[in-house]
Amino acid sequence: MxxxxxxxxxxxxxxxxxxxxxxxxxxxxxxxxxxxxxxxxxxxxxxxxxxxxxxxxxxxxxxxxxxxxxxxGNISREEFAAVLARAKGITDFGGKQHFSDVEPDRWSFVSVGALVDARIIHAEDFGEEFDPTTPITRAEIATMLVRAGG
Incomplete structure (x- = not known):
């Protein structure tokens, strides 16, 4: 290639x-x-x-x-989660840690958690770890956008 x-x-x-x-x-x-x-x-x-x-x-x-x-540059999963949460105005978050690698002191904790609570990110799609710094795939973007209603 x-x-x-x-x-x-x-x-x-x-x-x-x-x-x-x-x-x-x-x-x-x-x-x-x-x-x-x-x-x-x-x-x-x-x-x-x-x-x-x-x-x-x-x-x-x-x-x-x-x-x-x-x-x-590429955009990571956590960066996209933050952009999507801000764009959709999603701020409701119960405070639960959904992924072992997105801890409460991580900058993206609230954005990722709010999207899980809003059922835009499904924890079962990722398992125990979200791998927040991994570049997001087109499939993941499409899935989250559809779940977010747009």
Missing amino acids: STRRHRKYTQLPLSMALAFAFMICFLLGSASLLEAAPYLQDVVGHWAAPYINTMVDKGILTGYPDGTFKPD
């Missing part, structure tokens, strides 16, 4: 997540996308910068603590 083809397939989960983010952006009402100011240092000049910045304005996307977004 060529490097170009390999890169195409490794970036598909991020593309799917960005497509979801764009869809939410338009469902929530679009701001002036072309006038969006750059908030994250590494999105300046990127083709998706106006969309990313609009989603940052809406509180759906956030960057990393170092001020980057990594627009061409």
Whole structure:
């Protein structure tokens, strides 16, 4: 497999997540996308910068603590869970630890737990461990989006 083809397939989960983010952006009402100011240092000049910045304005996307977004990187399961929970406004969480590797002190604990409680993430699909830092697959994204109703 060529490097170009390999890169195409490794970036598909991020593309799917960005497509979801764009869809939410338009469902929530679009701001002036072309006038969006750059908030994250590494999105300046990127083709998706106006969309990313609009989603940052809406509180759906956030960057990393170092001020980057990594627009061409993969998105992990826990990162997608956080984006989906924010996009759908899902905050109800009973506090139960559903996965052994998503502990209460983990930054994604509430987002992952809220999506399990909302039956968007099914614990039985993953078993004991969620593997939160693993890049999310297109199948997992599609499943969660359908369960989330959109």
